[in-house]
Amino acid sequence: MTRKTVRIAMNGVTGRMGYRQHLVRSVLAIREQGGLDLGDGTVLWPEPVLVGRREHALQDIAERHGLEHWSTDLDAVLADPAIDIYFDAQVTSAREEAVRKAIAAGKHVYCEKPTATGLEGALELAGLARDAGIKHGVVQDKLFLPGLLKLKRLIDGGFFGRILSVRGEFGYWVFEGDWQEAQRPSWNYRAEDGGGIVVDMFPHWEYVLHELFGAVKSVQAHVTTHVPTRWDEQGKLYDATADDAAYGIFQLEGGAVAQINSSWTVRVNRDELVEFQVDGTEGSAVAGLRACRVQHRSATPKPVWNPDIPATERFRDQWQEVPDNGEFDNGFKAQWELFLRHVVLDEPWRWDLFAGARGVQLAELGLKSSAEGRRLDVPELTAGVLL
Template identity: 65%
Template sequence: MTEHAHTAAADKGLPTPTRLGIVMHGITGRMGMNQHLIRSIAAIRADGGVVMPDGSRVMPDPILVGRNAEKLATLAAEHNIERWSTDLEGALANPDDTVFFDAGTTLMRLSLLEKAINAGKHVYCEKPIADDMDEALKIARLAREKGVKNGVVQDKLYLPGLRKLKRLIDAGYFGKILSVRGEFGYWVFEGDWMPAQRPSWNYRTADGGGIILDMLCHWRYVLDNLFGDVKSVSCLGATHIPTRWDENGKPYDATADDAAYATFELEGGAIAHINSSWAVRPRRDDLVTFQVDGTEASAVAGLTECWTQHRANTPKPVWNPDVPQTIDFYDTWAKVPDNEVYPNGFRAQWEDFIRHIVADTPWKFDLMEGVKGVQLAQLGLQSWKERRWLDVPAVSA
């Protein structure tokens, strides 16, 4: 247990928490640093640890691992973390650190997870867990064979907007759900006159880039867990921006898809269509929105908010192209109230996973769930290539 961990608990008048050593890899990147390190692990430490079902607390004690010693040292100092290293093998060999986490690039993930699992570590990672379903299955099965607990980040399910939407679904608010319409994305600058908001590898197929591989992994767990298991998929991809500029200001060929237009048939009969694009300028409520239409009501959920419209409050528009529209369609929806406090979604899932590790609480989002995401992405790419619908078979454990 580090001195900072003792101090954080003592300052809040809390008993000394139990230590949990975590090897954290890939935290110098945007997602790993902001969501997993700063807003999750560092925030948990500052609040005195994770509360267990029996009221005790567990304090994560991370060691930051990567290739850039200067970045690691700076991050560690800024967030009161005592340990960092460029020696991954050495970190995995330490029996006092029992969990391995990875938020690095997709192409590195399989080998890192394999090393950690063979070292006896519980593993937690970003998605996709691989770029090939067969390889993803191998790593999920290896974790099961070795008896290590494992998890994959499924952050969208923890978003306040989608949690409110789930509350409506569980209450039977929609009647029979007919369709789901998703819009995701924003304009990622090319990098010539304005710096790009995403790393250049995202736009090179050889480096594991592409929006289909990235986002269909998300849409699989969102659709499966909220609306019904995905039965089939039709997907069209595109590379709308063929040339981009990298972190050094040099132009490169964008070989990966930067947009995907996918339709899904769901168990129960609902149809879902989700547009994903890094070449779109949004005019909607949020960077991602899901509209759900049912026989009794509809709803639109964004990252944090959710709006509803019941059949009794549905306006009756009349098509007349000769006069301006008289209905303010935004004004006819009601906002779902914030009846509870929603923590950062990445942090909330981290806390759930830590409870699973320490107290063996129930946990659904294991690596086999990550396999399903890779499967749908792979089928999406195949559908684009072959220009046809494809069934989504059950994944065998």
């Protein structure tokens, strides 16, 4: 076996997602399995170079995992010709400038979403990457979750017949930070720092709906801030200027309707933190992060509405579990492996910065829809151009 090293500048690894999902569970996990076997006698070995603003945090992570390379000087790292890929998991407000620098330096780019704070910036990045001839990708991890992979299998197999509707529920209670520490960083609740559940979650819903059910043709959203004040990491009270809940209706290509609630102010009474119910003429399914349950037309009961007596049947027991029929890897790691193969072998890849721009577009239109109180069409983006 020949070992080929790919050096990856990883910016934002001191944050929760950058550290846990991208560094530890993806890049380091690939190293722990002996590298990525390319199938031609070559093993790809990812070599992370940690980048960030907090020197002590970077040094601690590097020492903890036996890594040699880290820096607080992004410009110097990007100027290094040995760096092949730039990865960005910073706060959204810092991402656009850093990705632009990486493109100018000729690095392949892989980044978290949203790719920018607005559609104009997202399209500019995509256009710059295209013109520079680099490989570029955006994290779209939900597509690689076991529950949604099972759902995709059902769709491809024609299980649903004609799909009528999709109903999604996402969220959990994020503590305010006074009597219990918040599970999310405080910047998530400040619009001036790029926070808000719409800019965080609508890009996810865009690619899930687009890939599984059809392009989003229109959006109508109601966006609100249910909890107006919170406490930050230093215990200081601050005003929550960003939205913490969004209720959206999406008209899809082909006629199906999707309704998705997103909330950081809801207590969970479902099996998983996110669930999608898909109803079709021939069957229905409920998919979460890992599990997927189905009810076929032939096994659908015939409930009768009678509010005067207790329910006589347990509706959840009437659904059948979809088997794994395979092994599922961490979703972030699975997409990392595909991107690395795309960079090295030029294998097909469709989750690029233009796909990321569609997510930014939907978030922007969702906020506008709520502000104006009306449904808005979603213009098609082709090669980054509004049609």
